[in-house]
Amino acid sequence: IPLTQSPSSLSASVGDRVTITCRASQAISDFLVWYQQKPGKAPKLLIYAASTLQSGVPSRFSGSGSGTDFTLTISSLQPEDSATYYCQELNSYPLTFGQGTRLEIK
Amino acid sequence: EVQLVESGGGLVQPGKSLRLSCTASGFSFDDYAMHWVRQVPGKGLEWVSGISWNSNTRGYVDSVEGRFTISRDNAKKSLYLQMNSLRVEDTALYYCAKSKGGGDFWSGYSYFDIWGQGTLVTVSS
Numbered sequence: 551i552p553l554t555q556s557p558s559s560l561s562a563s564v565g566d567r568v569t570i571t572c573r574a575s576q577a578i579s580d581f582l583v584w585y586q587q588k589p590g591k592a593p594k595l596l597i598y599a600a601s602t603l604q605s606g607v608p609s610r611f612s613g614s615g616s617g618t619d620f621t622l623t624i625s626s627l628q629p630e631d632s633a634t635y636y637c638q639e640l641n642s643y644p645l646t647f648g649q650g651t652r653l654e655i656k
Numbered sequence: 657e658v659q660l661v662e663s664g665g666g667l668v669q670p671g672k673s674l675r676l677s678c679t680a681s682g683f684s685f686d687d688y689a690m691h692w693v694r695q696v697p698g699k700g701l702e703w704v705s706g707i708s709w710n711s712n713t714r715g716y717v718d719s720v721e722g723r724f725t726i727s728r729d730n731a732k733k734s735l736y737l738q739m740n741s742l743r744v745e746d747t748a749l750y751y752c753a754k755s756k757g758g759g760d761f762w763s764g765y766s767y768f769d770i771w772g773q774g775t776l777v778t779v780s781s
Contacts, residue, residue, distance in 0.1 A: 585768075640763050641763060642763050
């Protein structure tokens with residue numbers, strides 16, 4: 551199931567509220583997760599079941615959505631949040647990822 | 657410490673074979689399905705293959721079906737990916753990843769809470 555993330559990149563300031571969207575080509579209930587990947591590192595699971603925060607992930611990260619439209623929100627951007635963010639659907643095989651959103655800190 | 661360590665990557669000519677390995681530690685390996693995910697440097701993530709806890713169920717992305725074989729040895733806490741008939745487009749960093757949801761191959765369980773550091777496969781003449 552193709553996933554489309556937007557924007558593909560963005561730049562924001564420390565303290566800003568940032569929202570990244572992921573749209574599925576067909577309804578996938580809440581079978582969606584979000585990862586954060588920093589350069590040279592493996593992806594890190596942030597959110598699963600569309601809105602459940604993975605253990606150890608700061609509470610400024612949140613997810614929402616169901617069906618075809620999903621969002622990842624960072625409530626107050628921190629310098630260490632500079633990374634690329636990916637959504638992934640779990641509705642069916644082959645599993646697919648969004649193309650990624652590169653987040654830069656101004 | 658919970659970790660996955662991949663090995664076996666390298667430079668290989670088109671049409672040749674390579675076998676990747678992934679060794680787990682710090683968790684009960686045979687309780688979880690395991691997967692391979694690849695990433696062309698500077699590009700996005702692509703799921704490649706997965707296997708259930710008991711090896712009964714396996715799956716592949718279409719582009720590797722018939723060329724790649726996933727397997728596991730629970731006694732050795734190891735996951736493998738046998739890659740045959742390699743193509744230039746298989747060039748990528750290959751990650752081993754643990755399914756957070758459990759041991760079944762059900763797609764709803766197939767999201768990844770533990771990843772290895774990756775092993776680079778370069779297919780070039």
